[in-house]
Amino acid sequence: MRVFRWLVPLVVVAAIAAGCSRSSGSGAKGGSSTSNGSSASSTASGDFGTLKSVCGPGNAKGATDMGITDTTIRVGTMSDPGNTAQPGLNQELFDSADTFVQWCNAAGGILGRKLQLDKWDAKLTEVAARMIQACGADFSLVGNGEALDASGVDQRTKCGLPEISAYDVSAAAGRAKLSIQAIPTPDFQSRVGGAYRLLKAFDPQAVQHYAMLSSQFQAIKDSGDRNRQAAKQLGFGEVYYDELPLSVDNWRPYAQNLQTKGAQVFTMQSQPNFLAALLKSL
Template structure:
């Protein structure tokens, strides 16, 4: 019989593969569990990047909703850092919540209301319990995400709890009601700009493509979407395999199979450590792929730390402005500076941390716009109005369609090498991003549906 620890490790490894910015940090414990906000921090400017007056003094009044009073607004952020199988899992969600609220409160809060954040540690297997807690105390969820976010969606909708999410994982959450994603990840479309770019850069590889993911249904769904996306751009997948979701005892057999089949490109769905170990296995037998395509959660130094000099030809799709060029982008530099000022011990350079920070900015601007009528309905309405179709979080990332929750056409590509990441030439037409029409594929496969208000006997008219 497998031990409980082994099972939990498999579960965590699987979840790491599910989202582009997914479970990317696991190098420290849950430093900030509890409630954060307030403190005697010196006054700060309430502007961020290209956006002005996000936070600051004001005269907003009224106990208009759960968690809202004349003087404060209480919200929740969910993450999994207390999971014993991978301590610190997605700690960056808590860190961005802490940094943003300290900065915003120092500037005067949201129209004068101080933000109080409940840091809700789901510990991987306690997501539903944390949602039930939030339903009792919090106005909204903001900037969070959890591995098993499927189990609490009905509870969240029953208590009409909005979620301005940092990321979502499951089918149930990706298509859920009362959910706003700052980097929309819908079930029926897929960004394919980078697949097209790879096919153009490596035409000799298109008929010899492989796909690899962990051996559990949830990651297989993500991999299947990747295959559909690749095939839409003329690629032919001749090797479709699954590895042990917790990692292989040795990657030599898979590396040897890749070599024997003459695979030239790999669609990888997973996490940085396992990909790095595969690349070590390939290097050990002297086989080099033309390319490996990985999602944004691989924009992580753990790839280099694990794979060292074996990292080669690994292309990571991204929608954030790279940290390596922060001096050229005021929003990215300000994000790093705020981390240095308010939480210097934290790991600032994480893709998921940026997504979460963007969620907080959208939340604050939306609440401010609601004024004395801060309600769940107003929050959701204003977030889609303010986010519109060109939300960038003040310049942190490519333009996102918040209003319609559609996939973005914009992308950049980062090439991983043993020393770090370098931005590639992708015929950018919007800053560093390629935002060309046709970069989005409408999927033909059936990838499930999200949890709806109707599933719990409610409708949008119940939202106040």
């Protein structure tokens, strides 16, 4: 039997930036917050790669917008690490936000204002509730990414809360007002088409035995549908397709289907620990 060619389109990116404005108001408490201070003994460089003076000292003053005071800019990020189905999901987004805020504040903040970070845990099913909290507290959401992000679009756009997300899953979130994607993720084409072409050129026989495990959740399934269609357009022969629930207790049936169907090329719309569990069942 051929060795499996595993291609798992799992991409998590983070981007931190600023540059929007919205109406001011009182901030609501909620979520986890990172201190806006720094214990660094000397001011760090505010250069971020080739970008100069991203953060640094200054004399900005005034409560000019929601989440902004004389001394602080309150920003939020949001993801799903506290859910019970897949604990720790995208904890990396919170970790990245913590790291950036600490670095920026050590360099002097934004024109002297220190960043204060809210980490809103949507736990998969609480996106709308957390979005309402963020609306009453934050200047902007930055570096966020929620698996079921479509459920928070209405709340965010109605309150005028901008977001510069790490990623958007649904077309509704990606195309919403006040949504900025630092790294574009188009919802009308597959992002793995190039990899599919390389794989077909490397082993045209293997791609005639293509399998995919997608998701039952529409926001994730949308991406899987694009990748599946791309494979078909490139002449892949599909031997097995299934859709995963949010939580899987027994991976053996999926593993057995991959084997009995003779899959040689496989893609999976999920996270790395799901793939690890599946591989253990083969």
